[in-house]
Amino acid sequence: MSALLILSALAATVAFHAPKAPSTIYDFTMVNIDGKNVPLNQFKGQVLLVVNVASYCGNTPQYKGLEAMYAKYKNQKFAVLGFPANQFGAQEPGSNAEIKEFCTKTYSVEFPMFSKIVVKGEGINPLYTWLIANSGSSEDIHWNFEKFLISREGKVIGRFSPKTQPDDPKLVAAVEAALAAK
Numbered sequence: 001m002s003a004l005l006i007l008s009a010l011a012a013t014v015a016f017h018a019p020k021a022p023s024t025i026y027d028f029t030m031v032n033i034d035g036k037n038v039p040l041n042q043f044k045g046q047v048l049l050v051v052n053v054a055s056y057c058g059n060t061p062q063y064k065g066l067e068a069m070y071a072k073y074k075n076q077k078f079a080v081l082g083f084p085a086n087q088f089g090a091q092e093p094g095s096n097a098e099i100k101e102f103c104t105k106t107y108s109v110e111f112p113m114f115s116k117i118v119v120k121g122e123g124i125n126p127l128y129t130w131l132i133a134n135s136g137s138s139e140d141i142h143w144n145f146e147k148f149l150i151s152r153e154g155k156v157i158g159r160f161s162p163k164t165q166p167d168d169p170k171l172v173a174a175v176e177a178a179l180a181a182k
Contacts, residue, residue: 027041049081055094055098
């Protein structure tokens with residue numbers, strides 16, 4: 001067998017087995033705050049607001065508004081997904097158990113929370129690499145409580161700054177428009 005034929009066969013095998021690049025948020029499996037794998041395809045057909053959160057940040061009171069938004073729209077197939085991160089001012093130093101206790105006791109958080117991840121820089125979680133790449137802006141995450149709005153089809157349709165409050169009219173309008181889309 002010629003070397004060219006061998007290389008061609010090897011390339012075809014590698015291409016056949018190469019992992020598919022994620023095209024929607026549903027292509028990811030994340031670990032929840034309790035340590036269980038959660039395929040994000042369980043949220044298929046829902047509008048999602050993905051937020052990197054922290055317990056000791058000036059933006060932390062946004063938990064209250066995020067929980068209110070979740071409660072208001074969850075029956076319309078809407079969910080907030082919280083991803084604790086410690087990249088900004090070391091404002092999320094606790095363990096997953098400590099984060100869960102804080103969120104539950106302080107803000108009565110019921111929306112899905114996930115294990116602490118890296119959202120910027122070295123070791124960035126692939127979900128956040130995908131969110132940034134598909135947000136229309138290649139800028140890194142700016143701070144805690146940056147928000148990504150995800151359509152029912154699993155695509156990024158909006159990105160909102162950490163200072164955008166959950167009850168901000170622009171964010172609310174974007175969520176309601178996404179919920180109304182069929």
